[in-house]
Amino acid sequence: MAKILTGIAASPGIAIAKAFRFGHAAPTPERKTIADSETEAEAARFREAVRLAQGEIEEIRAQTERRLGAQKAEIFEAHLMLLEDPDLVDVTLDKIAEEKINAEYALYEVTNAVVDMLQEMEDELLRERAADVKDVSGRVMGHLIGQPYASLSGLSEESVVIAEDLTPSDTAQLDLEYALGFATAVGSRTSHSAIMARSLELPAIVGIGAEAASIPTGTVVILDAAEGKLIVDPSEEELREYRGKKAAYEERRAKLKQLSGQPSVSADGVRLELAANIGSVEDLAKVLENGADGVGLFRTEFLYMGRSSFPSEEEQYRIYKHVLEKMNGKRVVIRTLDIGGDKELPYLELPKESNPFLGLRALRLCLDRQDLFRTQLRALLRASTAGKLNVMFPMIAVLSELREAKRIMEEEREKLLREGTPVSDSIEVGMMIEIPAAALNADSFAKEVDFFSIGTNDLIQYTMAADRMNEAVAYLYQPYHPSILRLIGMVIRAANRAGKWTGMCGEMAGDPTAIPLLLGMGLNEFSMSAGSVLPARELVGQLSKREWAAFAEEALAMGSQEEVKQFVEDKRRFD
Secondary structure: OOEEEEOEEEEOOEEEEEEEEEOOOOOOOOOOEOOHHHHHHHHHHHHHHHHHHHHHHHHHHHHHHHHHOHHHHHHHHHHHHHOOOOOOHHHHHHHHHHHOEOHHHHHHHHHHHHHHHHHOOOOHHHHHHHHHHHHHHHHHHHHHHOOOOOOOOOOOOOEEEEEOOOOHHHHHOOOOOOEEEEEEOOOOOOOHHHHHHHHHOOOEEEOOOHHHHHOOOOOEEEEEOOOOEEEEOOOHHHHHHHHHHHHHHHHHHHHHHOOOOOOOEOOOOOEOEEEEEEOOHHHHHHHHHOOOOEEEEEEHHHHOOOOOOOOOHHHHHHHHHHHHHHOOOOEEEEEOOOOEOOEOOHHHOOOOOOOHHHOOOHHHHHHHOHHHHHHHHHHHHHHHHHOEEEEEEOOOOOHHHHHHHHHHHHHHHHHHHHOOOOOOOOOEEEEEEOOHHHHHOHHHHHOOOOEEEEOHHHHHHHHHOOOOOOHHHHHHOOOOOHHHHHHHHHHHHHHHHOOOEEEEOOHHHHOOOHHHHHHHHOOOEEEEOHHHHHHHHHHHOOOOHHHHHHHHHHHHOOOOHHHHHHHHHHHHHOO
């Protein structure tokens, strides 16, 4: 009888194939005592293993850059940095010398200590760093024990890869001719393997639990990465059902591709902007492929992450210019640096905060560290002549923050003009609405910006007083709750009164349950993942804005998310 394991749908799609169990389970090395005279030779053996591991990672980095672009390859720069990290390398060498033990066991103990420390961190991104340490250490260990590090580049038949976890280097080396998808016991949508899977458009489920270890290689499985299900040893009936679902999924994808060059228009003729969120220039390929109406959010913090120092003005200028040129006159909304909360820069060395989501982050940090802010603003202003640039400030709570940010931007504009550097005179300046105080004061803000973009990911968690990364209170992350909808409605109405436009760049913008309500409420621009643009365009084409304006008023008067969700489902059913 088939067994069904459930997890997190990390990258959509359906795959049917034999399972291939994969892992890096190296044997626990034996502790050996060595003589004083042998410690230097043992240290030299360890250094050589590190050198060989560096060579392998360099090769994977180059391969990843060719396939996925420089931004996705940056994780391997971080891996190379780990092989120079004193906490890993120097401590291992010290342990060899001081405890007179073999290199394998010294590395084993140091790795375990570092991984345990990282896994106890509250920050999810830091916890995921433990996988990087394991990956790098495993490569070094493979050279020390004479056992090649396992690789997925040599698959010889169509397979669904099953693993405890996949490291970034594992995912980067997947042979897409044979790897049809993967499922891991642990992980989240923000893990490196999940991000890589979406870049490769490879179906993937993460977090299916310890039972993944019980699936033997060769077992037929169905990977339903739309529903987050792995069906192990399916019946013939289930196989027939899912072959049909897979064919329908592929047919639907092909049909949606035909909408790529079409305008985003509602059934009653209202033109909208369906834009895409990006984190790097490499993401532009999917934006263009899916025919997005623009870039509604360029998360510039990813230019600062996965490296050891700040990007220079010149480096940022080239990136922003490239994005604007590629979008060929379509609107590009670039958000200024949004670091803090769940996004950290180790080299920034910020003081530890008891509640970083409510602390020195985003624009607050930029106003505190104006050297960083002014560098980014100069790069943006210099690039502005290459296209239709919109600059957006995140995490604004009060008018004084907005005014100070605009003042600094104007100072840098004047400096550039005095230097003889051209700057566009049509840059729109806007702000994210992600703090309830800003939504409640939207009328005042609307007089001083060109646009709003509603960041629902944070707006929801701040309104509901529930950390969106905390599983214990995940039930309070309610995008359709009437309180959230009312705040969104207030922002849209305030913008309309001031003759300004309103966008949304949170996950809610691409949500098929939310889209009809947002259309009815008068949202002008929806920005989402590139893969969501075409399904959203299809949906919008089936909806009447006039009709959903009346439905939205009804939804706003309801008392719970459950009522709103059921109401939308009922109306859509008979639409």
